[in-house]
Amino acid sequence: MIRFALHGGAGVIERSRLSADREADYRHTMEEITQQAKQRLLDGESAAAVVEQAVISLEESPLFNAGYGSVLNADGVVEMDAAIMDGEGRRCGAVAAIARVAHPVSVARALMDEGVHVLLAGRGAQRFAVEQGFALLREEQLIIPERQQQLLAARAENRVSLDHDQDVAPFDPDDITGTVGAVARDLNGGLAAATSTGGMTNKHPGRVGDSPLIGAGTWADNQSVCVSATGHGEYFIRGQVAYDIHAQMTYANASLAAAAASVLSRVGAMGGSGGLIAIDREGQLALPFNSAGMYRAWFGADQVVRVAIYGDE
């Protein structure tokens, strides 16, 4: 009873803003990664191994705001957040505001496997990566030109908004919700989730979003559900989105669909937009979002891989 879902971020994703070529790129990449995940699950790999590998592939793609192609912070530097959680015994590892590594999700995985700490941030996280044998990149090796343009635009808007004393947040609304993530259920019923992101364009150095925070953007427990969220992180932290779904299912006997809809609606009421992907212990899937679109791919009981971007597919 294998299941899998991935997301590549939610936000103001509308047909009018995405060229046909670029849309095809997104669909092809997500389809391919999901097919690979399916094969791995059929081969008997664990949910944790499969979500890590799917997120590695998403980090490698310049289409998504994670790993290579991450957005730039206010210093013009890529600082990334990532987490992985294995629903078996709630094992987890996460890194925050880490620079110069190709695959933050794998550093998080190494921390989970070491089993001492759950979360490392900043330079200390980078040092752990080196200790574990990960290569340190030069900062520019993670940067694509498009992200530099977005930073310039965000900085310009910030100046404009300050000039006019408007209450405008200094972020590019198109990418504040960029994140990647994956959830899986393996042949043994194991659940796992992984999430990775470059965060928000023009963010303050050191800013940590919901992605690497266990219970906010990432959660897995074999007794209930695995969740990876994407959205305006500050609201997803205040909503404790991922753990809230677990809690509703555990304490109020809510269905996955009802729990996910309820928590997203509360986040929306606070002003937060985004979405999430989740699989419960029974193999039910949910992929809700309250933004215009969410890059996503998945397969359910029929094992047919599906890909979607907009609200209507």
Place this chain on the structure above:
Amino acid sequence: MIRFALHGGAGVIERSRLSADREADYRHTMEEITQQAKQRLLDGESAAAVVEQAVISLEESPLFNAGYGSVLNADGVVEMDAAIMDGEGRRCGAVAAIARVAHPVSVARALMDEGVHVLLAGRGAQRFAVEQGFALLREEQLIIPERQQQLLAARAENRVSLDHDQDVAPFDPDDITGTVGAVARDLNGGLAAATSTGGMTNKHPGRVGDSPLIGAGTWADNQSVCVSATGHGEYFIRGQVAYDIHAQMTYANASLAAAAASVLSRVGAMGGSGGLIAIDREGQLALPFNSAGMYRAWFGADQVVRVAIYGDE
């Protein structure tokens, strides 16, 4: 209907290990801070202002593992975590792995008040503090000799355990659970929580515990409960201790006492020790712990300040 509670950490705190003079110091300091908090609440100050001020006082005292007198990480440096949450609208701010500031809780408060990000880590958090006008200390200004001794002891034990290939965690069991925190209910029914810590002796640089993580070590929502936890952070993160109490009360109609006991028992079953302080919207208090002792002080409906350290007072 004002209420207040503070903690100064939980752990292996036994009468045989604490001199009478030192015990008197602890009791006097906690009593004084609680009396001051009571006066502020009677004067109409907000719960958020009162918990911040109480934690500032605890950070100033060398008795506790927070601010001045924090434990040292593996590099011999003080890196601190802190969070504050206002139950009105779930406003919150937090800093992780921040060095060279006297009062991490006040940097967290400044971030909450700015209202853009929820969590800043490492050098970026330090830079935010400077931008906000906080003074940068020299690293040694936060260090007391006792903590240097503890680090040497922890390092020595680590060597011993490696030499003999024993599965011993490289931490001083006496202080792994050192943290300070406060929770309050103000005249208007507002709830707030704040937590601050130096973390674990000999921790990996960049390690983040549960204290600055909203939902793990710190939580406040005027509709339910405010919580500040202290314990072996990695277990409190995996248990989502603070938010789980909110969730049990919200989704299962659990009493505060039952919810707090239940989550601590689950953390204990995973191998985690520690405790928490909490006040619910009705003014009920809970101060449970599963370790030998927890430094704590509080007042309830009778407004009599009480102080305790061990299980039996």
